[in-house]
Amino acid sequence: MVKRDVTVTEVALRDGSHAIGHSYTIDQVQKVAKALDEANVPYIEVSHGDGLGGSSLQYGRSKTNEMELISAAVSVCKQARVGVLLLPGIGTVEELKEAENLGARLARIATHVTEADVSKQHIQLAKELGMETVGFLMMAHMVPTEKLVEQAKLMECYGADTVYIVDSAGALLPHEVKERVKALKNQLKVNIGFHAHNNLSLAMANTLVAIEEGATWVDGSVRCLGAGAGNTQTEVLVSVLDRMNRSTGIDLYKMMDLAEEIVAPILEKPQEITKGSLILGYAGVYSSFLLHAERAAHKFNVDSRDILVELGKRRVVGGQEDMIVDVASELAKKSI
C-alpha cells in the first residue's frame, strides 16, 4: 500500500472533456489512463463532463459512449482505480450500476451545494455496490460556511467516505477556502476533498490552502484540461507538493512526460484565462449564463459583465435563467 499525505484524483478524462467538446476517443482514453496508471496516479475519473448520462443536446453529445471509455480506462489500469461522476437528475442509478459492472470503483455523487438531499439514494447505492464514495458539493462559493457544513453533514450521514468542496466557478478566494475547509474538518469525521477551477488563477493557491487546512483528497487535471480556465494542473501540483515534502505517491517525471507527450497533443488549444472565464470567476456564476448574459446585454444595451456580477450577488442558480433578462432590463433602466 502506498503511503500518501494527499490523494490525487485526475479529472482530465472527465472535467477535461468540457475543454475538447466531449470528443474523447477510446484510443485517447487508453493512452492517457495507461500513462496515469504507470505514473502511479491513484484515481482516474472518466465520464462525460457533466457526469454519467451527460451526453445530450443540452450538455453536449459525447463522441464516444462513456461506458466504452470507462471500459477502455479500466482495461489498462493495473493499480489506479477508475472513478465516475454522477449528478442525480442527469445520471441514473442504472448508469451507476453499469459503470460499476464495467469496473469503476469510485463513485462521485455531485449536487448543487444546497441540494445534498438529492444525493442520498445514489450515495447509498454506491456504498452497497462496494464503491468508494465521494459527495461532491458544487458551486460551494454560493453559500455561507454554516450552510456548507450542514449540506456536507448530509452527505456524510448518507455514507460518503469523503466530502468535496467544489469551486465550480473558480470563484473562491484563498481565505474563503481556508474558512470552509477548516469548518468541515472540525465538524465532519470523513475525509475532506477540494476541487478547484483556475478562473481567477487561484487553483493552485486554493488547493494548497485546502491541504494546509486538512483536506487530504484533491483533484488535478493534467495540463489544466477542464471546464472554464481548467483545474489545478496535476503535474505542477505534484511538483509543488514534492517541494513541500507532502507525498502523493505519484512519479513526478512520468507525470511531466505524459503531460507533454500524451495530453498536450489532445488539447485543441492550450488552456488559458480568457475574458469569458475570468468574468465567470469574478462574478461567481454558472458558465451557462455567459451566452444568455451576452444576448441580454445586446438587447438592453448594457455590459454583460454588469449582468453577470448582479446575478452573482443575487446567487441565481441554474434553472433561473429568466432572471438574466430581468437583471438586464433593470440595469438598463438604472443607466437612463
Add this chain to the structure above:
Amino acid sequence: MVKRDVTVTEVALRDGSHAIGHSYTIDQVQKVAKALDEANVPYIEVSHGDGLGGSSLQYGRSKTNEMELISAAVSVCKQARVGVLLLPGIGTVEELKEAENLGARLARIATHVTEADVSKQHIQLAKELGMETVGFLMMAHMVPTEKLVEQAKLMECYGADTVYIVDSAGALLPHEVKERVKALKNQLKVNIGFHAHNNLSLAMANTLVAIEEGATWVDGSVRCLGAGAGNTQTEVLVSVLDRMNRSTGIDLYKMMDLAEEIVAPILEKPQEITKGSLILGYAGVYSSFLLHAERAAHKFNVDSRDILVELGKRRVVGGQEDMIVDVASELAKKSI
C-alpha cells in the same frame, strides 16, 4: 492623485518580449500602451526582455530598436509612466540617459540577488536624472533571507525608492515569499515590490502573499505574457484584488477588454506551463540552462531533469555553464 493600495507595473512590453522572440513593433507597443494608459495602469515597462541593450546575438535581437519602442509608448501615455529595465553589464548609463531623455520616468536596476553592489552607479544616476528608481533582485530564491535583506539594504542605501524581490525562475513557494517579504518589510524603510513567474502555477498565490505581508508594488503581465510560464496575469490580479477590496486604481473592464482584444492577438501561442518551464521552476535554475542540460543529458545518457535539480541544489549561476557537463558526468558515474 489616484489612491492605491497596490501599485501595479505592467511588464508585458518588457518581460513579454521573451515570449514573442523580441518581435514587438511600434504599432503593437502603441496600441498596448495606449490601452493600458486608458485603463489607468500607473507604470508600463518597455525594454528588451533582458533590459536596455539586451538586443544581441546572445540574448536575442529585437526586431525594432527599443528606444523607438520607448518613444512610441511615451507618445501615447497621458497618465501612465513608462519604465525601463537595466541590468548593469548588459545596459549602460548612456542607454539609461537616452531612455530618460525620450521620456522614461521609472528606472528598474536589476542584478543577481548576490550582486546588488553593481547597481550603485546606475541607481544613483537614475536618481540624479529625477527618475523613480527600483532595485530589482533577481533569482531571489537562491539565497537565504538574511542575505536577501543585506543585498536589499545596499540598494536602499544607493537611493532606490523601492526594492523588488524577483522570483525569476518561478521557484519560490508561498511560505518562502512570506518569510522574505516580512523580513524586508521589517528591515527596510523603502517600498517593497514583488515580481512573480508562474512556472509552478504560484504567481498569483505568491503575489497575494507578498501583498498580505506588506509589498505595495507588484508586477503583472497581461495574458501572462512573459518569460518561462509568464508572470502574474494582470487583468486577473486586478479582478482578485478588487474582490479583496484592495484598490489598484485600474479600470477592471478596460483591462479585461484590452487583454482579449489587443494583447491576445499578439501572442504566438497562449502561455502555459510546459514540461520545460515546470522543471525550471521545480529545480530553481536559469532558463538558459535548459538547452545545455538537454545536450549534456544526451551525451552522458542521464535525465536532463536530474542535472537541473542538482544544479539548483548547488545554486549554480549564469557564467558557470561548464558545471552542467561536470554534473552530468557525475550523475552518469553514479548510475553505473
